[in-house]
Amino acid sequence: MKTNDVIFQTVAKVVFFMIIFFAVRIFFAGHYYPGGGFVGGLLTSGAIVLLLLAFDLKTVKKILPVDYKWLISLGLLFATGTAAGSVLFNVPFFTHAYDYFQLPLFGKTSLHTAMLFDLGVYLVVIGVTMTIIQTIGESE
């Protein structure tokens, strides 16, 4: 039987972007406010789960043609790469660096290499969560 959930699908299309923007905000605010890579990644995968609920696995695979297992390895590469990069400058493993930059549109901003490590955490969390959910959802 074909069901018609036009209300849910329309709401999901709007709410998806709200959750994604909130996740990005929480990810970037993590240095000064509560939040960070873990919560941001979980929220992003929550948004993708909303799409999975409103549509189906095949459609979402067409919308986001991402192999989430690659996201895990990419995130681990970011995390270990940030840690190993400090060795090149003759400082201990995992030493982070930061400086203030004059960015257009943002003004004086402090850019920190801990954010790259956080990006690794973000990608790993999305990858692991979506791999688990897709694997469970696919099996009959």
Next chain:
Amino acid sequence: MIDLVLKLTLVLLAIAMLGLVYRLVKGPTTPDRVVALDAMGVNLVSIAAVLSMILKTSNFLDIILLIGIMAFLGTVAFAKFLEKGEIIEYDRDQ
């Protein structure tokens, strides 16, 4: 004065939560329990808001939005499970 009002609000919200817990335990059908859980999420949002006013901090405001999103996702997943018996389908046109 405002402190007293806020604490009274917290007590009233806790009493409302108790009523929802009663519906959650007693509820004869599953949809009753799902609606009670959804209302508990909304109640939790208000408790977090009042608590952030009592503690005079704005760090809970993210939590409020987070609880709202999570309650919505959970309710939708439960509703889809009750309706179709399957939460994530492979191809909905079949």
